[in-house]
Amino acid sequence: MQNTSVEPSRDCPLCPRLHDFIALWRQREPGWFNAPVPTFLPPEGEDAVRFLIVGLAPGLRGANRTGRPFTGDYAGDLLYETLIRFGLARGRFEARPDDSLELISTAITNAVRCVPPENKPVGAEINTCRTFLVPTLKRFKNLEAVLTLGTIAHQSTVRALGGRVAAHPFRHGGRQEIGDVTVFSSYHCSRYNTNTGRLTTEMFVSVFSEVAEFLRK
Ligand code: SF4
Numbered sequence: 638m639q640n641t642s643v644e645p646s647r648d649c650p651l652c653p654r655l656h657d658f659i660a661l662w663r664q665r666e667p668g669w670f671n672a673p674v675p676t677f678l679p680p681e682g683e684d685a686v687r688f689l690i691v692g693l694a695p696g697l698r699g700a701n702r703t704g705r706p707f708t709g710d711y712a713g714d715l716l717y718e719t720l721i722r723f724g725l726a727r728g729r730f731e732a733r734p735d736d737s738l739e740l741i742s743t744a745i746t747n748a749v750r751c752v753p754p755e756n757k758p759v760g761a762e763i764n765t766c767r768t769f770l771v772p773t774l775k776r777f778k779n780l781e782a783v784l785t786l787g788t789i790a791h792q793s794t795v796r797a798l799g800g801r802v803a804a805h806p807f808r809h810g811g812r813q814e815i816g817d818v819t820v821f822s823s824y825h826c827s828r829y830n831t832n833t834g835r836l837t838t839e840m841f842v843s844v845f846s847e848v849a850e851f852l853r854k
Pocket residue numbers: 645649650651652653655656673749750751762765766768769
């Protein structure tokens with residue numbers, strides 16, 4: 638029987654390779670979070686969410702260590718700075734879950750909730766963890782926009798929304814309607830992508846300009 642909970646249990650066994658990888662890091666670093674990372678919500682709760690960001694998966698020393706998406710490694714610096722700039726977050730991002738950062742009308746989740754070795758989930762893991770992405774997309778009754786970060790997050794989100802990937806391909810700066818939701822897409826704000834120039838701050842800001850304009854309507 639399929640699990641239809643919104644959040645996986647701390648010991649979710651559905652992907653044996655990821656379950657074993659987390660077990661290894663629980664031994665190595667018992668002070669780390671080392672579990673599926675829950676969706677980050679605004680303090681007002683899920684009914685306040687109009688915009689959902691879908692990343693790939695927790696980073697080993699980022700969200701897997703701290704327990705909050707995009708917190709503790711480089712990817713969060715650009716993301717949270719940009720969210721604050723567009724009024725989608727407030728407070729101060731200090732790369733730890735007890736900083737003063739709060740989301741505004743926005744939630745953040747990952748297509749794969751457990752840290753994968755070398756940041757690379759396999760197809761079966763992406764498909765299995767959609768068990769949680771589908772109800773995550775459904776839990777926000779006021780959801781209007783989704784931003785997918787990278788091809789894997791985009792394709793899994795399209796499938797989770799009931800769309801066909803061939804009809805809704807990933808493109809940086811893309812904008813597509815799937816059901817009641819408008820899906821924006823961007824290259825992932827990883828250190829690799831920004832260091833190589835694949836994603837510049839200007840390119841990322843430009844995507845958020847479009848999202849913010851859409852949400853203002
Ligand atoms: S990736 Fe998702 S489905 Fe797989 S073990 Fe982790 S929480 Fe469970």
